Amino acid sequence: MKKNIACIILAAGKGKRMKSNLPKVMHPVCSRPMLGYVLDLVKGLGINKNIFVLGFKHEQVEKILYVGAKVIIQKRLMGTGDAVKIALPLLKNFKGSILVLYGDIPLLKKDTVKKLIEYHIKNNLDATILTAKIDKPAGYGRVLRDKYSSICGIVEEKDANDFQKDIREINTGIICFRKDRLSEALRYVRLNNRKKEYYLTDAIGILYKKGYLIDGVVIPDINEALGINSRSDLAKANSIMQLRINEELMASGVTIVDPASTFISYGTKIGKDSIIYPFTVIEMGVTIGKRCSLGPFVHLRQDTHLQEDVEVGNFLEIVRSRLSSKTKAKHFSYIGDARIGRQVNIGAGTVTANFDGKKKNITVIKDKAFIGSDTILVAPVEIGESAKTGAGSVVVRNRNVPDGRVVVGVPARLLKK
Numbered sequence: 001m002k003k004n005i006a007c008i009i010l011a012a013g014k015g016k017r018m019k020s021n022l023p024k025v026m027h028p029v030c031s032r033p034m035l036g037y038v039l040d041l042v043k044g045l046g047i048n049k050n051i052f053v054l055g056f057k058h059e060q061v062e063k064i065l066y067v068g069a070k071v072i073i074q075k076r077l078m079g080t081g082d083a084v085k086i087a088l089p090l091l092k093n094f095k096g097s098i099l100v101l102y103g104d105i106p107l108l109k110k111d112t113v114k115k116l117i118e119y120h121i122k123n124n125l126d127a128t129i130l131t132a133k134i135d136k137p138a139g140y141g142r143v144l145r146d147k148y149s150s151i152c153g154i155v156e157e158k159d160a161n162d163f164q165k166d167i168r169e170i171n172t173g174i175i176c177f178r179k180d181r182l183s184e185a186l187r188y189v190r191l192n193n194r195k196k197e198y199y200l201t202d203a204i205g206i207l208y209k210k211g212y213l214i215d216g217v218v219i220p221d222i223n224e225a226l227g228i229n230s231r232s233d234l235a236k237a238n239s240i241m242q243l244r245i246n247e248e249l250m251a252s253g254v255t256i257v258d259p260a261s262t263f264i265s266y267g268t269k270i271g272k273d274s275i276i277y278p279f280t281v282i283e284m285g286v287t288i289g290k291r292c293s294l295g296p297f298v299h300l301r302q303d304t305h306l307q308e309d310v311e312v313g314n315f316l317e318i319v320r321s322r323l324s325s326k327t328k329a330k331h332f333s334y335i336g337d338a339r340i341g342r343q344v345n346i347g348a349g350t351v352t353a354n355f356d357g358k359k360k361n362i363t364v365i366k367d368k369a370f371i372g373s374d375t376i377l378v379a380p381v382e383i384g385e386s387a388k389t390g391a392g393s394v395v396v397r398n399r400n401v402p403d404g405r406v407v408v409g410v411p412a413r414l415l416k417k
Protein backbone atom coordinates (compact mmCIF):
# COMPACT_ATOMS: atom_id res chain seq x y z
CA MET A 1 0.00 0.00 0.00
CA LYS A 2 2.64 2.46 1.09
CA LYS A 3 4.51 2.14 -2.16
CA ASN A 4 1.55 3.59 -3.97
CA ILE A 5 1.17 6.59 -1.70
CA ALA A 6 3.16 9.80 -1.70
CA CYS A 7 2.55 12.73 0.55
CA ILE A 8 2.59 16.48 -0.02
CA ILE A 9 2.72 18.53 3.16
CA LEU A 10 1.70 22.15 2.83
CA ALA A 11 3.50 24.43 5.20
CA ALA A 12 4.38 27.53 3.22
CA GLY A 13 1.78 29.91 4.60
CA LYS A 14 2.63 32.90 6.72
CA GLY A 15 -0.43 32.45 8.86
CA LYS A 16 -1.73 35.99 8.47
CA ARG A 17 -4.41 35.50 11.08
CA MET A 18 -1.77 34.62 13.68
CA LYS A 19 -0.37 38.17 13.31
CA SER A 20 3.12 36.90 13.93
CA ASN A 21 6.66 37.02 12.60
CA LEU A 22 7.02 33.34 13.33
CA PRO A 23 5.86 31.04 10.52
CA LYS A 24 2.51 29.57 11.53
CA VAL A 25 3.66 25.95 11.50
CA MET A 26 6.46 26.85 13.93
CA HIS A 27 4.12 28.05 16.65
CA PRO A 28 4.43 25.64 19.55
CA VAL A 29 1.76 23.28 20.80
CA CYS A 30 2.84 21.93 24.19
CA SER A 31 6.28 23.44 23.55
CA ARG A 32 6.78 21.76 20.17
CA PRO A 33 6.36 23.39 16.74
CA MET A 34 3.00 22.23 15.39
CA LEU A 35 4.64 20.89 12.23
CA GLY A 36 6.53 18.43 14.45
CA TYR A 37 3.32 16.52 15.08
CA VAL A 38 2.65 16.32 11.34
CA LEU A 39 6.18 14.97 10.89
CA ASP A 40 5.40 12.22 13.40
CA LEU A 41 2.23 11.43 11.52
CA VAL A 42 4.06 11.09 8.21
CA LYS A 43 6.69 8.93 9.85
CA GLY A 44 4.08 6.78 11.57
CA LEU A 45 2.28 6.16 8.30
CA GLY A 46 5.49 4.82 6.85
CA ILE A 47 5.15 6.81 3.65
CA ASN A 48 8.61 7.46 2.30
CA LYS A 49 7.89 9.78 -0.61
CA ASN A 50 7.18 13.07 1.10
CA ILE A 51 7.40 16.56 -0.32
CA PHE A 52 7.30 19.55 1.98
CA VAL A 53 6.11 22.81 0.50
CA LEU A 54 7.70 25.64 2.44
CA GLY A 55 7.63 29.37 1.87
CA PHE A 56 7.49 32.06 4.52
CA LYS A 57 10.82 32.04 6.45
CA HIS A 58 11.49 28.54 5.13
CA GLU A 59 15.03 28.42 6.58
CA GLN A 60 13.50 28.36 10.05
CA VAL A 61 11.04 25.63 9.15
CA GLU A 62 13.64 23.50 7.37
CA LYS A 63 15.59 23.14 10.61
CA ILE A 64 12.96 20.91 12.17
CA LEU A 65 12.55 18.57 9.19
CA TYR A 66 14.35 15.23 9.17
CA VAL A 67 17.65 14.91 7.31
CA GLY A 68 17.15 14.41 3.62
CA ALA A 69 13.57 15.70 3.56
CA LYS A 70 12.49 16.84 0.11
CA VAL A 71 11.55 20.48 0.11
CA ILE A 72 10.15 22.76 -2.53
CA ILE A 73 9.91 26.48 -1.94
CA GLN A 74 6.72 28.27 -2.89
CA LYS A 75 8.04 31.74 -3.62
CA ARG A 76 4.70 33.47 -3.92
CA LEU A 77 2.00 32.17 -1.64
CA MET A 78 -0.67 31.66 -4.25
CA GLY A 79 -2.86 29.23 -2.35
CA THR A 80 -3.13 25.54 -1.56
CA GLY A 81 -3.83 24.62 -5.18
CA ASP A 82 -0.66 26.35 -6.33
CA ALA A 83 1.34 24.76 -3.50
CA VAL A 84 0.36 21.26 -4.57
CA LYS A 85 0.92 22.07 -8.22
CA ILE A 86 4.53 23.13 -7.70
CA ALA A 87 5.24 19.98 -5.69
CA LEU A 88 3.99 17.60 -8.39
CA PRO A 89 7.04 17.79 -10.69
CA LEU A 90 9.07 16.26 -7.84
CA LEU A 91 6.86 13.20 -8.15
CA LYS A 92 7.19 12.95 -11.91
CA ASN A 93 7.86 9.23 -12.06
CA PHE A 94 5.51 8.34 -9.27
CA LYS A 95 2.29 6.52 -10.05
CA GLY A 96 -0.35 6.03 -7.41
CA SER A 97 -2.16 8.32 -5.01
CA ILE A 98 -1.16 11.50 -3.26
CA LEU A 99 -2.12 12.32 0.27
CA VAL A 100 -2.25 16.04 0.93
CA LEU A 101 -1.58 17.07 4.52
CA TYR A 102 -1.68 20.58 5.95
CA GLY A 103 1.01 21.64 8.40
CA ASP A 104 -1.50 23.47 10.57
CA ILE A 105 -3.47 20.39 11.70
CA PRO A 106 -1.38 19.00 14.56
CA LEU A 107 -4.01 16.90 16.34
CA LEU A 108 -4.68 14.48 13.52
CA LYS A 109 -4.01 10.86 14.45
CA LYS A 110 -2.26 8.24 12.42
CA ASP A 111 -5.08 5.70 12.52
CA THR A 112 -7.54 8.22 11.14
CA VAL A 113 -5.37 8.94 8.12
CA LYS A 114 -4.66 5.25 7.67
CA LYS A 115 -8.39 4.57 7.43
CA LEU A 116 -8.75 7.32 4.86
CA ILE A 117 -6.00 5.84 2.70
CA GLU A 118 -7.39 2.32 3.03
CA TYR A 119 -10.88 3.47 2.07
CA HIS A 120 -9.46 5.39 -0.89
CA ILE A 121 -7.55 2.39 -2.20
CA LYS A 122 -10.17 -0.27 -1.46
CA ASN A 123 -12.88 1.62 -3.31
CA ASN A 124 -10.65 2.68 -6.14
CA LEU A 125 -11.59 6.32 -5.69
CA ASP A 126 -10.27 9.30 -7.57
CA ALA A 127 -10.45 11.56 -4.54
CA THR A 128 -11.25 10.81 -0.91
CA ILE A 129 -11.79 13.63 1.54
CA LEU A 130 -11.46 13.44 5.28
CA THR A 131 -14.49 15.38 6.52
CA ALA A 132 -15.86 16.26 9.93
CA LYS A 133 -19.30 17.19 11.17
CA ILE A 134 -19.03 20.09 13.55
CA ASP A 135 -21.50 22.42 15.23
CA LYS A 136 -19.58 25.61 14.56
CA PRO A 137 -18.14 25.16 11.07
CA ALA A 138 -17.17 28.84 10.64
CA GLY A 139 -13.83 29.25 8.91
CA TYR A 140 -13.72 25.84 7.25
CA GLY A 141 -14.51 24.83 3.68
CA ARG A 142 -17.98 23.21 3.51
CA VAL A 143 -18.52 19.88 1.79
CA LEU A 144 -21.22 20.08 -0.90
CA ARG A 145 -23.29 17.01 -1.72
CA ASP A 146 -25.63 16.47 -4.66
CA LYS A 147 -29.15 15.09 -4.48
CA TYR A 148 -27.79 11.56 -4.28
CA SER A 149 -25.68 12.71 -1.38
CA SER A 150 -22.45 12.26 -3.34
CA ILE A 151 -19.75 14.86 -2.75
CA CYS A 152 -19.82 17.36 -5.59
CA GLY A 153 -17.58 20.14 -4.36
CA ILE A 154 -16.10 22.17 -1.53
CA VAL A 155 -16.95 25.79 -1.00
CA GLU A 156 -14.75 28.03 1.11
CA GLU A 157 -16.36 30.11 3.86
CA LYS A 158 -15.62 33.37 2.05
CA ASP A 159 -17.41 32.22 -1.10
CA ALA A 160 -20.29 30.39 0.57
CA ASN A 161 -23.87 31.64 0.42
CA ASP A 162 -26.05 31.59 3.54
CA PHE A 163 -27.46 28.20 2.68
CA GLN A 164 -23.98 26.72 2.24
CA LYS A 165 -22.77 28.35 5.44
CA ASP A 166 -25.34 26.26 7.30
CA ILE A 167 -23.69 23.04 6.13
CA ARG A 168 -22.00 21.41 9.07
CA GLU A 169 -19.84 18.94 7.21
CA ILE A 170 -16.42 20.48 6.68
CA ASN A 171 -13.26 19.71 4.76
CA THR A 172 -10.47 18.88 7.21
CA GLY A 173 -7.98 19.67 4.45
CA ILE A 174 -6.76 16.10 4.28
CA ILE A 175 -7.52 14.68 0.86
CA CYS A 176 -6.22 11.64 -0.96
CA PHE A 177 -6.10 11.98 -4.74
CA ARG A 178 -5.23 9.62 -7.53
CA LYS A 179 -2.18 11.39 -8.88
CA ASP A 180 -3.25 11.59 -12.52
CA ARG A 181 -6.66 12.99 -11.52
CA LEU A 182 -5.05 15.57 -9.28
CA SER A 183 -2.74 16.79 -12.05
CA GLU A 184 -5.63 16.92 -14.44
CA ALA A 185 -7.89 18.87 -12.08
CA LEU A 186 -5.18 21.38 -11.14
CA ARG A 187 -4.92 22.42 -14.77
CA TYR A 188 -8.47 23.76 -14.51
CA VAL A 189 -8.31 25.45 -11.12
CA ARG A 190 -8.76 29.18 -11.65
CA LEU A 191 -7.61 32.06 -9.46
CA ASN A 192 -10.20 32.81 -6.82
CA ASN A 193 -11.09 36.45 -7.30
CA ARG A 194 -11.94 37.21 -3.73
CA LYS A 195 -8.78 35.79 -2.15
CA LYS A 196 -6.45 35.94 -5.16
CA GLU A 197 -5.42 32.35 -4.53
CA TYR A 198 -5.69 29.00 -6.28
CA TYR A 199 -7.77 26.72 -4.07
CA LEU A 200 -6.90 23.05 -3.95
CA THR A 201 -10.48 22.51 -2.85
CA ASP A 202 -11.73 23.63 -6.28
CA ALA A 203 -10.23 20.42 -7.66
CA ILE A 204 -13.12 18.48 -6.10
CA GLY A 205 -15.86 20.27 -8.07
CA ILE A 206 -13.77 19.90 -11.23
CA LEU A 207 -13.35 16.14 -10.76
CA TYR A 208 -17.06 15.76 -10.02
CA LYS A 209 -18.01 17.51 -13.25
CA LYS A 210 -15.71 15.17 -15.14
CA GLY A 211 -17.55 12.24 -13.65
CA TYR A 212 -14.77 10.93 -11.44
CA LEU A 213 -15.40 9.07 -8.21
CA ILE A 214 -15.23 11.14 -5.05
CA ASP A 215 -16.13 10.09 -1.55
CA GLY A 216 -15.55 11.15 2.02
CA VAL A 217 -14.60 9.56 5.30
CA VAL A 218 -16.06 11.27 8.35
CA ILE A 219 -13.61 11.78 11.20
CA PRO A 220 -15.00 10.35 14.47
CA ASP A 221 -13.26 12.72 16.88
CA ILE A 222 -13.76 16.28 15.67
CA ASN A 223 -10.91 17.54 17.84
CA GLU A 224 -8.51 15.93 15.39
CA ALA A 225 -9.75 18.20 12.63
CA LEU A 226 -8.82 21.43 14.36
CA GLY A 227 -6.95 23.60 11.88
CA ILE A 228 -4.90 26.34 13.47
CA ASN A 229 -5.38 29.72 11.90
CA SER A 230 -5.46 32.02 14.92
CA ARG A 231 -3.99 32.31 18.39
CA SER A 232 -7.34 31.22 19.73
CA ASP A 233 -7.18 27.99 17.69
CA LEU A 234 -3.63 27.56 18.99
CA ALA A 235 -4.80 27.73 22.60
CA LYS A 236 -7.51 25.14 21.87
CA ALA A 237 -5.02 22.78 20.24
CA ASN A 238 -2.68 23.26 23.16
CA SER A 239 -5.22 22.22 25.75
CA ILE A 240 -6.36 19.19 23.74
CA MET A 241 -2.77 18.07 23.17
CA GLN A 242 -1.98 18.68 26.85
CA LEU A 243 -4.74 16.35 27.90
CA ARG A 244 -3.43 13.71 25.51
CA ILE A 245 0.10 14.02 26.93
CA ASN A 246 -1.25 13.85 30.48
CA GLU A 247 -3.40 10.81 29.66
CA GLU A 248 -0.37 9.01 28.27
CA LEU A 249 1.66 9.76 31.38
CA MET A 250 -1.14 8.54 33.63
CA ALA A 251 -1.42 5.37 31.58
CA SER A 252 2.30 4.81 32.16
CA GLY A 253 1.93 5.03 35.93
CA VAL A 254 2.22 8.69 36.85
CA THR A 255 -0.41 10.28 39.10
CA ILE A 256 -1.60 13.64 37.89
CA VAL A 257 -3.95 15.05 40.48
CA ASP A 258 -5.60 17.55 38.14
CA PRO A 259 -4.74 17.10 34.45
CA ALA A 260 -6.50 20.34 33.52
CA SER A 261 -4.06 22.44 35.54
CA THR A 262 -0.87 20.52 34.78
CA PHE A 263 1.27 21.70 31.89
CA ILE A 264 3.83 19.23 30.65
CA SER A 265 5.83 19.63 27.45
CA TYR A 266 5.70 17.10 24.66
CA GLY A 267 8.19 14.27 25.16
CA THR A 268 8.80 14.73 28.90
CA LYS A 269 9.86 11.51 30.57
CA ILE A 270 8.48 10.91 34.04
CA GLY A 271 9.12 7.80 36.10
CA LYS A 272 6.47 5.50 37.54
CA ASP A 273 4.72 6.38 40.79
CA SER A 274 5.64 10.00 40.56
CA ILE A 275 2.86 12.29 41.68
CA ILE A 276 2.19 15.69 40.19
CA TYR A 277 0.10 18.25 42.02
CA PRO A 278 -1.73 21.10 40.27
CA PHE A 279 -0.07 24.07 38.62
CA THR A 280 3.08 22.31 37.68
CA VAL A 281 4.68 23.62 34.51
CA ILE A 282 7.32 21.49 32.81
CA GLU A 283 9.20 22.88 29.83
CA MET A 284 11.12 20.98 27.14
CA GLY A 285 14.25 19.07 28.09
CA VAL A 286 13.25 17.95 31.57
CA THR A 287 13.49 14.40 32.93
CA ILE A 288 11.96 13.10 36.13
CA GLY A 289 12.74 9.82 37.83
CA LYS A 290 10.53 7.38 39.69
CA ARG A 291 8.54 8.24 42.81
CA CYS A 292 9.12 11.99 42.63
CA SER A 293 6.67 14.48 44.03
CA LEU A 294 6.13 17.70 42.11
CA GLY A 295 4.10 20.75 43.00
CA PRO A 296 1.78 22.31 43.68
CA PHE A 297 3.18 25.35 41.85
CA VAL A 298 6.49 24.28 40.39
CA HIS A 299 8.15 25.56 37.24
CA LEU A 300 10.74 23.17 35.83
CA ARG A 301 12.65 24.74 32.97
CA GLN A 302 15.03 23.37 30.36
CA ASP A 303 17.78 20.89 31.27
CA THR A 304 16.39 20.07 34.66
CA HIS A 305 16.88 16.49 35.73
CA LEU A 306 15.39 15.00 38.86
CA GLN A 307 16.53 11.53 39.86
CA GLU A 308 14.23 9.21 41.82
CA ASP A 309 12.41 10.09 45.07
CA VAL A 310 13.00 13.81 44.66
CA GLU A 311 10.47 16.17 46.20
CA VAL A 312 9.99 19.67 44.84
CA GLY A 313 6.96 21.66 45.62
CA ASN A 314 5.29 24.86 46.63
CA PHE A 315 6.55 27.76 44.52
CA LEU A 316 9.84 26.72 42.99
CA GLU A 317 11.66 27.51 39.78
CA ILE A 318 14.39 25.14 38.68
CA VAL A 319 16.48 25.55 35.53
CA ARG A 320 19.55 23.78 34.07
CA SER A 321 20.00 21.81 37.28
CA ARG A 322 20.33 18.27 38.49
CA LEU A 323 18.80 17.07 41.76
CA SER A 324 19.98 13.60 42.77
CA SER A 325 17.88 11.01 44.51
CA LYS A 326 16.01 11.72 47.73
CA THR A 327 16.78 15.42 47.62
CA LYS A 328 14.07 17.77 48.86
CA ALA A 329 13.26 21.37 48.09
CA LYS A 330 9.80 21.82 49.44
CA HIS A 331 9.17 25.53 49.79
CA PHE A 332 9.69 28.58 47.56
CA SER A 333 13.16 28.64 45.99
CA TYR A 334 15.09 29.46 42.86
CA ILE A 335 17.57 26.84 41.74
CA GLY A 336 19.55 27.64 38.60
CA ASP A 337 22.68 25.97 37.18
CA ALA A 338 23.06 23.74 40.21
CA ARG A 339 24.48 20.26 40.61
CA ILE A 340 22.87 18.88 43.72
CA GLY A 341 23.77 15.54 45.28
CA ARG A 342 21.70 12.92 47.08
CA GLN A 343 19.62 13.43 50.19
CA VAL A 344 20.18 17.16 50.23
CA ASN A 345 17.71 19.32 52.09
CA ILE A 346 17.09 22.72 50.56
CA GLY A 347 15.39 25.00 53.08
CA ALA A 348 12.58 27.42 52.37
CA GLY A 349 13.60 30.52 50.46
CA THR A 350 16.94 29.24 49.18
CA VAL A 351 18.27 31.10 46.17
CA THR A 352 21.17 30.24 43.92
CA ALA A 353 22.50 33.61 42.78
CA ASN A 354 23.78 32.15 39.51
CA PHE A 355 24.05 35.28 37.39
CA ASP A 356 26.83 37.78 37.99
CA GLY A 357 25.55 40.25 35.42
CA LYS A 358 27.60 38.74 32.63
CA LYS A 359 27.40 35.00 32.85
CA LYS A 360 25.69 32.15 34.63
CA ASN A 361 27.76 30.32 37.27
CA ILE A 362 27.46 26.89 38.78
CA THR A 363 26.50 25.97 42.33
CA VAL A 364 27.53 22.55 43.60
CA ILE A 365 25.84 21.06 46.64
CA LYS A 366 27.17 17.69 47.70
CA ASP A 367 25.35 14.69 49.20
CA LYS A 368 23.49 15.11 52.50
CA ALA A 369 24.17 18.84 52.73
CA PHE A 370 21.62 20.89 54.64
CA ILE A 371 20.83 24.33 53.29
CA GLY A 372 19.17 26.46 55.96
CA SER A 373 16.13 28.58 55.23
CA ASP A 374 16.73 31.77 53.30
CA THR A 375 20.29 30.89 52.30
CA ILE A 376 21.72 32.71 49.32
CA LEU A 377 24.40 30.81 47.46
CA VAL A 378 26.41 33.20 45.32
CA ALA A 379 27.81 31.12 42.46
CA PRO A 380 30.30 29.82 41.65
CA VAL A 381 30.33 28.10 45.01
CA GLU A 382 30.46 24.62 46.45
CA ILE A 383 28.83 23.23 49.57
CA GLY A 384 30.59 20.12 50.85
CA GLU A 385 29.15 16.77 51.79
CA SER A 386 27.02 16.89 54.96
CA ALA A 387 27.87 20.60 55.34
CA LYS A 388 25.27 23.04 56.71
CA THR A 389 24.38 26.65 56.13
CA GLY A 390 22.58 28.58 58.84
CA ALA A 391 19.24 30.30 58.26
CA GLY A 392 19.68 33.60 56.44
CA SER A 393 23.31 33.03 55.52
CA VAL A 394 24.87 34.40 52.37
CA VAL A 395 27.58 32.11 51.08
CA VAL A 396 29.88 34.26 48.99
CA ARG A 397 31.29 33.20 45.61
CA ASN A 398 34.31 30.89 45.68
CA ARG A 399 34.13 30.64 49.50
CA ASN A 400 33.47 26.92 49.33
CA VAL A 401 32.18 25.19 52.44
CA PRO A 402 34.26 22.10 53.30
CA ASP A 403 32.65 18.71 53.93
CA GLY A 404 30.88 18.41 57.27
CA ARG A 405 31.32 22.07 58.27
CA VAL A 406 28.75 24.69 59.21
CA VAL A 407 28.63 28.29 57.99
CA VAL A 408 26.45 31.10 59.31
CA GLY A 409 25.86 34.81 58.80
CA VAL A 410 26.37 37.46 56.16
CA PRO A 411 28.82 36.90 54.62
CA ALA A 412 28.81 33.29 55.80
CA ARG A 413 31.71 32.28 58.10
CA LEU A 414 32.78 28.88 59.28
CA LEU A 415 31.70 27.93 62.76
CA LYS A 416 34.50 26.53 64.92
CA LYS A 417 34.42 22.77 65.21
Ligand code: UD1
Nearest residue numbers: 010011012013077078079080103104140141171172173227
Ligand atom coordinates in the same frame (compact mmCIF):
# COMPACT_ATOMS: atom_id res chain seq x y z
C1 UD1 B 1 -8.02 25.19 4.29
C2 UD1 B 1 -9.02 24.66 3.23
C3 UD1 B 1 -10.40 24.53 3.87
C4 UD1 B 1 -10.30 23.61 5.08
C5 UD1 B 1 -9.23 24.07 6.06
C6 UD1 B 1 -9.00 23.03 7.12
C7 UD1 B 1 -8.27 25.52 1.06
C8 UD1 B 1 -8.50 26.52 -0.01
N1 UD1 B 1 -9.07 25.60 2.12
O1 UD1 B 1 -8.41 26.48 4.67
O2 UD1 B 1 -11.31 23.99 2.93
O3 UD1 B 1 -11.57 23.53 5.72
O4 UD1 B 1 -7.98 24.29 5.40
O5 UD1 B 1 -8.17 23.49 8.14
O6 UD1 B 1 -7.40 24.68 0.92
N2 UD1 B 1 -0.40 26.88 2.40
C9 UD1 B 1 0.68 26.81 1.54
N3 UD1 B 1 0.74 27.70 0.51
C10 UD1 B 1 -0.23 28.63 0.27
C11 UD1 B 1 -1.33 28.66 1.13
C12 UD1 B 1 -1.39 27.78 2.18
O7 UD1 B 1 1.57 26.00 1.72
O8 UD1 B 1 -0.08 29.39 -0.70
C13 UD1 B 1 -0.46 25.94 3.53
C14 UD1 B 1 -0.50 26.65 4.88
O9 UD1 B 1 0.80 26.82 5.40
C15 UD1 B 1 -1.33 25.69 5.73
C16 UD1 B 1 -2.20 24.97 4.72
O10 UD1 B 1 -1.63 25.19 3.46
O11 UD1 B 1 -0.52 24.76 6.41
C17 UD1 B 1 -3.64 25.45 4.73
O12 UD1 B 1 -3.68 26.84 4.47
P1 UD1 B 1 -4.63 27.82 5.29
O13 UD1 B 1 -4.41 29.18 4.81
O14 UD1 B 1 -4.50 27.57 6.74
O15 UD1 B 1 -6.07 27.34 4.78
P2 UD1 B 1 -7.46 27.45 5.54
O16 UD1 B 1 -7.98 28.82 5.39
O17 UD1 B 1 -7.30 26.93 6.91
Ligand code: MG
Nearest residue numbers: 104227228229
Ligand atom coordinates in the same frame (compact mmCIF):
# COMPACT_ATOMS: atom_id res chain seq x y z
MG1 MG C 1 -5.67 26.44 8.10
